[in-house]
Amino acid sequence: MTTLKQIVLGSAAVLSLAFSVTSCKKSYSVDGPETSPYVSSVYAVNSNRSVLALDPATGAKRWETKVGSDVYATPVVISRKLYVVDITGKIYRIDPKNGKIEASSSLGGAVYGTPLSYDRKLIIPVGNTVKMIDPTGNFTTVWSYTATDQVRTSPALNVSKTDTNKKVVFFAAGTKVYALQADNGAQMWQTSVSGAGNFASSVSAANRNYLYVGNDNGSLYALNSNDGSTYWSYPTGSAIKSSPISVGGNIIVGSDDRNLYSVDSATGLLRWKYTASDRIASSPFVYNQNVYFGSNDYNLYAINIIDGTLKWKFLTFSVISSSPFAYNNTLYFNSFDKNVYALNSEDGSQKWSYNTNATMNASMILDTISGSVVPSISGNYPY
Template identity: 30%
Template sequence: MKFIRLFTLLLIVYSFTSCKKKHTPEPEPDVTGTVYVGSDDKNLYAINATTGLKKWAFATDEAIFSSPSFVNGVVYVGSFDKKVYAVNAATGAKKWEFATDGLIFSSPYVVNGVVYIGSTDQKLYALDAATGAKKWEFAAEGSVDSSPMVVNGVVFVGSEGKKVYALDAVTGAKKWEFAMSGTSATTPTSPTFANGVVYACDFQRTLFAIDAATGAKKWEFKTEASIDSSPTVKNGLVYITSFDFKLRALDAATGIEKWQFEIGITGMSSPTVSNGFVYVGSIPGRLYAVDAVTGLKKWQLITDDMRPAMYSSLTAAEGKIYACTGEKKIYALDATTGASEWVFQTEGLINSSPCVVTASGNVYHSGVSGVQE
């Protein structure tokens, strides 16, 4: 009897010991934050926001101009391989992909479990964020290179057919369309929404303020050269750049110019506003921090190898500025001084804009994505 009890006790001890040996420790939570960005080298990168070291890279079949979006542990992005991807934000493993019939310049807007994204196949798609299944598609007039924005159940997006559309976010039904000026085909920039007004620029030198409810024009402002960047709205001011080498601040209600600042060639990079300053890059090799109210320069960074990419916009996140360049690099800079904290090198140009997820879980996008903080 004693032998049986002893044998039973040994079996129990052995069982616990065996279980303990097979136990795999849980991975420690990421407390560093991550920068997500695409590149012309066909990769979507996850970069440690503190050190600038690569966490993982996800390979697509063509260049990535689309700016990634992060929601609930998943990164969404489009590629020139005509596909939309959902990628596990922690591991870089693919969750699903959706094929369109055109290149994807557009950046995804994700809200209420739906991914909205445009394609050069002249369609705007609404996809189930969990599965990638198509919910609906809207046939636009011309390529949809612009990034959509969703506010109060309405999707706002532009197309190359000189149109800005307002669509029902659930059904895709058109509520209204606004015709841009100009005689040639022009792609409106990604729209921005503030206080019941949609702001969008066209390549024919005009910024439009459009009533979000009706699609009626409230006002327009003409620059001296083409506009191919998206407007940014903050604290009652609209900030735009144009190919006349200027950064402008306009009254959001009236369109009256408040100030302008000479910055050089800006390409398609949109202004970023954070903590009372406007950040914008220009060619060759300049990055400016300008007082958002007065237009006075706070600091200017000049480097030989930091030529801003033509499409990428800066992202501001908790005291840092993340800037992608035409020299295949992404910089993390101190927002107050412009001092470089780290540099990450890719194998291709970076026309995608960074999406930053901080250690505290806050998510920051650039204005070009259509997402406003």
């Protein structure tokens, strides 16, 4: 965009010259380079230590930036800055317009779960702690809470069951589920679920009353968000690595037994299940009455949320364990075949693909001018 610079000069003769110049319709640039407009981008990270920004409409690469190590956590955008945390626990603040790393800092432990954005700060699982980090300046730690085991899941956020003004952070680690006050990290409760093994599934903080989380023992649990007590459990046939989502009374989750389940949120009774050809570690995403998820059988599936029937599936060249998301009738996801894909969300036809030249362990996000669209594996998923 051309900017008209007004030149104030001190004599009539020079003013006359200025008029003759501008009447020739020439323009002059500002003293510094113009600021690039903020545009929508899909952000992906791969095992080649790359952070990539792709055009969501075409898949064209806008920029690529190297970080120190592989990334398992989904990137996060706050106040038009991109934040990426690698597996060693180093956090990077990146300018989303050009990919320049503005600052970085070590958080002191391994990071697998996706940071949660709250009050313009980041709540991050680091080793066996959960920390609130102020992402501005030098990444100051606001508070830190130490769990019994390493935290490999993503934290989730909702209001307190008894006080809507109080925000609560929920997360799972080892065999326990925790609730912390979001403002100061104080523990509200922790619980060891009877009969449960380790939790690799992230907690879905669906509403003020219920939490939902899958377990390595194959059970999907509904917990009381006020004290962690168990409302009900539903047994699947194998470990649950997928993170559940809650949509319209349905709790939807994948299992290593090859099934995607829809369970009634209040009673824990099965509504429907769909069987894929291999394990389902991918966390589902709902858009326009369709449930989208990936499988180790190389397929991305679209399932009718009402009855669990197949609408379409799309075959890639490797397993899909990351989580998809949809926006503006386009479905975005990545596969272990090193490709990022964009499909028509209604019929599964391919719009574009982009090869990142390395495998991708983390899910992606789409950042738009009006906000971010995130997958359900992250702690920011709206359901």
